[in-house]
Amino acid sequence: MNTYIYIWVSLVMLTGLSVSTAGRNWGRWGLTLALLIAFIKSGLILNYFMHLKDQKKMKWIRWMIPGIFAILVFFIGLTFLDIALR
Amino acid sequence: MPSFYEENGRFRGFWAWIFSTDHKRIGLLYLLSILSFYAIGVLLGFLIRLELIAPGPTIMRPQTYNALFTLHGVIMIFLFVIPGIPAIFGNFFLPIQIGARDVAFPKLNLLSWWIYMGGAALAILSLFTGGGPIDTGWTFYVPYSLRTPVNVPLAVLGVFVLGFSSILTGINMVTTTHQLRAPGMTWFRLPLFVWGIYATAWIQILVTPVVGITLLLTLMERLVGVGIFDPAKGGDPLLYQHLFWIYSHPAVYIMILPAMGIISEILPVFARRTIFGYKAIAFSSLAIAIVGSFVWGHHMFVSGQSDVASVVFSLLTFLVAVPSGVKVFNWVSTLYKGSIEVAPPLLFALTFIFLFAIGGLTGLFQGALATDVHLHDTYWVVGHFHYVIFGGTGFAIFGALHYWFPKMFGRMYHRKIPYIAWGLLFVGFNTLYFPMLLLGWQGMPRRYFDYLPQFHSLQFLSTIGSWILIGGLILMFGNLVHCLFKGEKAESNPWGGATLEWQIPSPPPRENFDEIPLVSKGPYEYR
Amino acid sequence: MIRGLTGLSDEIVQNIFLYIAVISVSILVLITFLMIYFTFRYHRRRNPHPEDIHGNLWLEILWTVIPTLLVLSMFYYGWTGFHALKKVPEGALKVKITARTWSWLFEYENGLKETELTIPIEKPIHLQLTSQDVIHSFYVPAFRVKQDAVPGMTTSLWFRARDLGTYDVLCAEYCGQQHAYMLTKVRVLSEEEFYRWYEEKGKELQMKKPVGVPLGERLFQEKGCMACHSVDGTPRVGPTLKGLFGKTIVVMTEGKERQLKVDEDYLRKSLLEPNADVVKGFPPIMPSQKGVSTEEDITELVRYMKELK
């Protein structure tokens, strides 16, 4: 129970961090940082709220999310090959 | 033990079918509905050919023709080949082959059929409402699909809904294969048909949503004018093509992988020996599913896509050809030193290998950059995909029907007629589609209502082929339908198959197995 | 039949095609032969006792590696050919192509606008394509070249003609009702003849009032109106414009029918907002001239249409 609350506090704090860093002009790094924070947040939600971490009987389910992410990266990356080099 | 036909549930008659959660009944529901749509699609194909028998307007007007090939494509792709094997034979046989009583989510399974019918109903409704039948081609390319006054939204919504059904079937198949295997049914004792369906199911789950969102956006763009793809609003129409093919290329593997699974079932049974290279065939399915997801750009070589992208996509395209080749070689080797009985299912399976090889090899010409510049959007492409889809998936379905007919219906068909039908189909098929390859090489573009006089003789020949094909189809289906009622009773294992479905009565009892079997050997071990 | 060797690209495509064809046909023959041979040789009558062979690692490796090498060679060959098709040589003659439903417009560097493409032999031609409405595709089978024309984007293509003559141009991307009729020609002239033609036309252009064809009529050709409208009374995709001015017609305005007498304002509006009043019995597919034609052109077109008796 307490874990849930700690996680929630971290999530809210990360949101704050994301908002406050966005004010500054860091060029391209701004996007990277924002996405990094978003990934950390979704990692917390996945592992704690959605109990991926405790998925004992089907451990491979944990790999589905990184897997799907890799696929998405491929989709976007290959499309960029077209867009960026046209 | 009463068969699943006799045991009704809460409902009677008709209702006992459309509200049944039994995977076998649902499989047969799909069989009936999919074949009905197939009959419509075939009729449309026949009309297309009739129009093209001579240059100039023959039996219809251009707008009618455009609607015809669009409907023909939409019905054949979304209502026939994509759901075809997974929903009919996957539903019916996958649970039995892994020793389960049903799929993992029987109710969801029924729901997918209902959704399928809903999507089909929308697509059909779209013909009679709004601005009339859709005329965009099955690819719905923007900006044409945003501009044409016909009823695009409803048709697109129909396809979107069909996608849902496909995803749900996929989820069901993956979960069933993971969770409901009988004791002792290890991954490498799975029949290869299960491997085919399993790989397909993953593609269904992972890429169908991409086309879903694409169509949804097109819909929103048409209805409320949000700017996404429309160049008039700054959009990039090529992005539509990317998103569309991210789904629709893998979709061609949704069509072919289960068909390849069927071939891998039929060959060992009629060669009476184990399959050659079980693991190679199983893994090549996965390889096709994975690599095949990243080759979509080969539909866009002349679209204005960047050259670098074209080169990369061309390379990846060639790489998917290799695992397909591995399968073909293993199949041919399975015949080696077998004890072969050329029963109708085997005949169709061998024809599959021949026609699919032609289709696949013609694909290589399109995968090569320089040649595709010439071949793209010509009849070469039309020839290519009819060879792989009809010659491949279509003939695999015919093979499966003849292979599993006794199991599904408990009756045997007339054993001689399929050979005559096969002869007509084979000759008709090649007369119909081979000229298309030549036409394409000579530069006849596709989706043409009319053509220049130099293409006349080949187009004419092609139309003649379609008539021969009619004969074959009618004879084949006539035989099956007739024997559905009049055929003699079938034994439980007429072909001597070793997979689980042949170890239970024909037709199977309601819950397939009295007792869940204990599996102790591979699927094709005859001794 | 497409005539023999007509362009550089033609040769490239032909060679690669042959290369792939030889490999493919050999593989097909091999597979088919083995299939049929095995089926006869090991028929149940002749071979009642099968032998179980589970597989062979070496064979698997063999038929993975060899096809991989073969397809890689095809890829490489296709790629080099493509590279040649894409790399525009120096000093090419530049022509701009505008595609629209359902006609082509070719614009030369001196401002000359034509509905057929006329080019000199042996000189590289560099085409730059765009589209006004939906996607079309410029396709000359004789030269084995094809390129989509995409709205909002410029794409390019080059080729070189080796033979004199006239060749078909087809539209290879589905673009609606008259897609099959979106045809034109490429005329290949000798170098001298071409430049004589080119300069003559250029001079006419300079004089503003070209000899022969009056401006309105020329615009009517140039803007592609004739793809959908006749001026002799036959209905095409759109209504004929013969005797239109002053006629009373029935149009659909926001879904409601109404009658109206054709005047200058209506003609003008038909060009700029064609979907505001749609002639009954016709689909609302006429492309708008807004942002495409200049004010003068529109005035000229309207004047032309008024005179169509």
Add this chain to the structure above:
Amino acid sequence: MINDRSMETHRDDLGSTLGMWLFLLSEILLFGGLFLLYAIYRFNYSQSFHLAAESLNRPIGALNTVILLTSSLTMALSLYALKQKQSLRSLCFLLSTILLGLLFLFNKYWEWASKFEHGVYPNATRLLERERGEVLFYGLYYSMTGLHALHVLVGIGLLTAMVYFIRKGKVHHERYLPLENSGLYWHLVDIIWVFLFPLFYLIT
């Protein structure tokens, strides 16, 4: 009673968890298509995207993020309580999740409405007059937040059904899977917002 037999056969909890995750995967790719479009248009029109993002209401966006995160917390707590046999507490948490969801939707509605008032809605002439990049930004903004809101709505529907089932005693500490699966869905919708928020509101 054949049709009911599937209910009687053993409950395969692992199976339905797997099924749910597979469904979530396809949901991720549904949004994936939109993220792809977003990435490309942002790359092509980074300037206009920046400009357009300035006019979005950042505090409301941040508030909505916190609201959804909190609803995720209550969702997790609700499941936790149910497993501890405290169905009343579970119900309370569930109801607060639903309320937070509604609050989120209300804010979203308010946000959209004020944009509409400024003439910034799909196909509005005022919008079409702007830079192409801005038109696309709003096209994506409406599509992505709209689709997300639709998911929140579906989620609320699911959770309401759960309230009903818990009260009827059909979902309880031994049969908590329906609640767990609805929760998974809810959290996923939350995760998607976690990405939407910086991508739309925090562009610099």
